[in-house]
Amino acid sequence: MASTASQGAASGLGAELKTGATAVPPDQAERIAREKYGLTGKAEWLWGEKDSNYRLTLDDGAEYLFKVLNPAENPAMTSMHSQALLHVEAADPGIPIQRIIRTLDGEADFRMTDDEGGTRGVRMVTFAPGISQKSQPHSALQRYRVGLLLGRMQKALEGFTHEAASHRITWDMKHAAGIRDLFSAFDDAAQRARLERAMDDFENLIVPRMAELPAQVIHNDFNMENILVSEEDPDTISGIIDFGDMVHAPLLFDVAVGAAYQMGDAEDPVEAMCDFLKGYATEKTLSDEEIALLYPAVVTRMLMRLAIPEWRAKLFPEHRELYTRNSPTVWAQFARLDAISRDDAIAHLTAACRL
Template identity: 85%
Template sequence: MASTAHQEAASALGAELKTSATTVLADQAEQIAREKYGFVGRAEWLWGEKDSNYRLTLDNGSEYLLKILNPAENPAMTSMHSQALLHVEAADPGIPIQRIIRTLDGEADFRMTDDEGATRGVRMVTFVPGKSQKSQPHSAIQRYRIGALLGRMQKALQGFTHEAAHHRITWDMSHAAGLRDLLSIFGDEAQRRRLEAAMTDFESLILPRITQLPAQVIHNDFNMENILVREENPDAISGIIDFGDMVHAPVLFDVAVGAAYQMGDAADPVEAMCDFLKGYATEKPLSDQELELIYPAIVTRMLMRLAIQEWQAKLFPEHKERYTRNSPTVWAQFARLDALPKDDTIARLAAACRTSVERPA
């Protein structure tokens, strides 16, 4: 059993990450599809960190994603995610996102009661084709296009409002300081000190200025597994998925999240992030204040990836390998970043954000 101190530290994790996914049986998913959508097909379970997800394949080969949400998710949040998808589709139809499939009654989502008596939201969307960016070759033009796509996404979401937009979620960088107590889980002293240093930078550089930063509803999870590319042409972006971490927060944090993930395994992580930021700059500029904070914001996201996933692995040890599967990559990114002069890195990132150039060849 975890110590009292560890239990208190774990309170930094929101309910959405402390409730494991409760699987709904495939035959029940197929029944939901028939009764609520009029679709007859075969349901195939897909891994979900919080939700019970199914690929629904109809007899004619059409595919849809049926998402049966975590019982801990507030109904207002379910509504926000659905309405955001509809809003982006209307604002910029060219952004390759999942499309809402309405129920026979015209609902964008609905509530169900599962076999354990828990009430859960349900949403069906189109199944976006493609392979995750993480699984495919990476290139400068690919990263550039992803950066530009994030800029378009932010512009499409500028006018979006919802009653649940200011909800608190663990992955919102605005609340990263609450994760400091989680760092005690890291037994390696050098690793713990590196994360503590990143936390100190967040607390001293970003936290005092959060209210001054431009904010809106953001995607907040523009990572390589949520970006789909065409298998036959990985430089072509075919889809953006998973609006589940959406929140009203500084735009800078959305950019930092995207840049942090675009490092991947690149030998020069700064160059990889610059590719992304140059694409983003073609759609939206960052202010001078945002440029000053882009580097510590990127490092804060890296800190969050390690701390949150390590604690989830502690809460759900049966899924430890899945939760921490990306941790070695993040530590390697830290090592490569720390081997470069920090001032030079900050200058290169800022220059990329200010550069208006032709896209990479």
């Protein structure tokens, strides 16, 4: 249940994150799988920020990911994510993404009626092999390969269009300025001040030039939990999952998102980002203008990673531990990044982008 903080929900938080991940009963998920897909198996609930997810395991051991999407998700958004998966599969079959499982009627997704009488989107995809990059040892080679895959993903999505691509979502950096409204969720004055400085950079450096930046539909969530690696060989990237935050936005923001997460727990966060950027540069080239904005864009994603979960934790206090589980890591990244000369950091990032 939402706390009283929801009474004045800030403009920085979109409808899809003001609505909890309302689960459907596992037996209902199993029934839908049988009736709509002709698949009989056991449904196991999996955590999701805004959707109700299940691992569906068939009698023969085959596994699928069954998603009942957030009630607030626009049907057009559901369609866009499904069509994007199909588009990337056709454009570059070597990118290790999940594959759409069509219904018995040939649909890539469909609408179900839940127990409350509301309609929700449903999608079934293959269960990607591997384990999250976050949970495994990290290396320069691993980060390089993640960057390379982001470049390939952007190239695969170059020709993709959809009516819902400009739909507003909370995690779209284009609208990050609205997140300033969420800073009141932080009781620590020093933390609020650091976020304010980061937001000032976004508004002063990026916003005035944002409309000029090359843009297309982007994945927008290349984070360590959406990147799967081989458990036996963590330097092998085995899967890229979760197209749920896709949006039409500057390509730079996609790169900044990926770079921000690849810092991980590295002692030298700039060097870790450079590993990622060197891989990306083998596939795509950022312009001088984009490179000049990369550092503040990375920091903007970092502030989003702190402010959005903190505000959601106020709305849904029963899920605070899950929503804010990564916040200590991001604050530690801020501390390590702030200990490095900004000019030196920008110079190293620039060199990595221009290989």
